[in-house]
Amino acid sequence: MNILGIETSCDETAAAVVRDGRVILSNIVASSLKQHKQYGGIIPEIASRRQIEFINFVVKRALTQAKVTLKDIDAIAVTESPGLIGSLLVGISFARALSFATNKPLIHVDHIKAHLYANFLTFKNNKKKQKSTVSEPKLPALGLVVSGGHSSLFYLKDFRHCRLLGQTRDDAAGEAFDKVARILNLGYPGGPIIDRLAKTGQNTEIHFSCAQIPNSADFSFSGIKTAVLYFVRDKWDKKHVPINKIAYAFQNSVVSALVNKCLEVCRKKRISTLLIGGGVAANSELRKRLLEETPKHRITTHIPALPLCMDNAAMIAGLGYHMMAY
Ligand code: KG4
Ligand code: ZN
Secondary structure, eight states: OEEEEEEOSSSEEEEEEEETTTEEEEEEEEEOHHHHHTTTSOOHHHHHHHHHHHHHHHHHHHHHHTTOOGGGOOEEEEEEESSOHHHHHHHHHHHHHHHHHHTOOEEEEEHHHHHHHGGGOEETTOOGGGOOSSSOOOSSEEEEEESSSOEEEEEESSSSOEEEEEEBSSSOHHHHHHHHHHHTTOOSSHHHHHHHHHTTOOOSSOOOOOOOOTTSSOBOOHHHHHHHHHIIIIIOOTTTSOHHHHHHHHHHHHHHHHHHHHHHHHHHHTOOEEEEESGGGGOHHHHHHHHHHGGGGTOEEEOOOHHHHSSOSHHHHHHHHHHHHO
16 A cells, blocks of 8 residues: 655655555655754744745655656545644645545644654665664554654554653753754754764763653753853853863753653553654764663664654655554
8 A cells, every 4th residue: 555645844845655654665855944044943934835835846756756656646644733834734735635636535644653653664775874773663662752842752552542641841852952052053953963063072071951850751951951051151161161062961961861761761661662753863872872771671762764753754654554554
């Protein structure tokens, strides 16, 4: 069964064809990120205008690259929520029209859960660089979605039954990366820039801490952002403390908070599979620490290949297949 996935929740316009909920035949992503950079964040009006410009081309390209035509598509899956309303509307309207015109079923998919589904996907011509960390995940699992808008923990019984255990009480992890990068004048999006700087900033002189929320699966990342702000404003000796040390101290604390919470919840719920998804799952330190530390607790961690951490339509088509198959 071939599912055409369409994803337009934010600044990416994406379409993909996925076979039997597993094999990615094509995965096309167009992004308006460049146009937002000068503003230091996503401008919804610009994002939705670009979605309209890109959508037709991106869907056609996904079909061509998959070497299929609309006749070979069995259903259309589209991101329903959450996201920017104007951007979402473009994808939903396009998918509805296509479904109506071709008389194929339309499946509405949750973007956050789809990020976790990325762990079940494989590329048709699976080259080394595209490979995921390990083979297919075993359920039930704990799912951590860390992106620009979300930091949530789910209990995943199966593809249809997914229960929210906890989430951020304020800023999302990716949002904290972006805001700290802004405080440090590093540009947008901040995550990849901080990730790169932190690689050469290892130190024990600077320490920022994330708020701990005991006996809860919730996170909090707004306090650490304020701590960085006060440090930069009041204490930073620019001559002697390079910026990469600040990046390291911040990233180290966020990564520790995420890893420790995952370990704590896995222990309490007796879960031995951990799935990660979302833009922050691309963070090299988070990937390294999870893969180092979770096996010590007999937990198998699955992290998607880098292109599948970011917003994409393959994850929408993949989860859509299971929503239709049940
Ligand atoms: O999932 P995503 O592409 O879009 C949302 O649904 O939000 O995530 C984007 C977020 C941004 O906040 C960006 O700074 C963060 O993911 N990000 C990273 C890295 N790459 C992207 N954060 C930390 N380290 C990275 N390498
Ligand atoms: Zn996302």
